[in-house]
Amino acid sequence: MSIEPSPPPAWKTAPQGQTFYPSATIRCDGPAVFRSQFARDVACLLDVDDAITEWRCQPLPFSDGQEFYRPDFVAKVGNDIIVIDAATDDTPLWIEGAVRADGHQYEAVRRAELPLIRLKNAKDLLRYGNFQTGLEDRVRLLAALDEHGTLTLAECLSVFRETRPIAGMASMVLNRFIDIDLDEALIGPESTVRRRRG
Structure with a gap:
């Protein structure tokens, strides 16, 4: 439909x-x-x-x-x-x-009824909604997550070479390549990052 x-x-x-x-x-x-x-x-x-x-x-x-x-x-x-x-x-x-x-x-x-933590995280991510993560950075981060299972946000940022790190991370979350918890706390260096499956 x-x-x-x-x-x-x-x-x-x-x-x-x-x-x-x-x-x-x-x-x-x-x-x-x-x-x-x-x-x-x-x-x-x-x-x-x-x-x-x-x-x-x-x-x-x-x-x-x-x-x-x-x-x-x-x-x-x-x-x-x-x-x-x-x-x-x-x-x-x-x-x-x-x-x-x-x-x-x-x-x-x-x-x-608005979930305030989730809303703040969503607005922070959407600040970078017009960015696109470079192919090299995307492959490098997904490979690192395949190897380690999970990484902290701070660890992920060191992977980026082509794209501004935070912008690249936000783009990958918004485009559903990776997952980060949006409900428990504001996104920070210790936030856990996982590869999206399915």
Whole structure:
């Protein structure tokens, strides 16, 4: 199942010229347009969610027969489509029923529910989302992980020759070549790095 594109209406987008940190996205298919920093933070978590293969901003319009509303995101998880909202007091109460009636799952994310450590790690990684790790560095690091099983982040940094070390590491995490824990603590020199399998 594909995620059908649709341009967001002007009233649902951020004011012209307004941007939200960080600017890079990894699995966003289409324009990255956010109506708030809260929505941008939710999108950061989508990019580091292993279950999500791609996502779009505000692509699906829904109606209760009187008004139209576009949720913040739609994400592809396997063969399923999940509609995701950065829910606020302005989110219409009817939207969940409308999404489910259309055959999709609906998830409302509240600001208080955001996993703060994971979010900070995701935003730190996405700061380097526009970098690409050089082939030589990528092969060298994967070979080292094959040999040792795991390495600390500090040990991995010494492998890089072509790419800025932190940028290279972040790119490899975001592009799912390697794994690093995002939930227990902020990424640091002692963080354990593993090769991604499967």
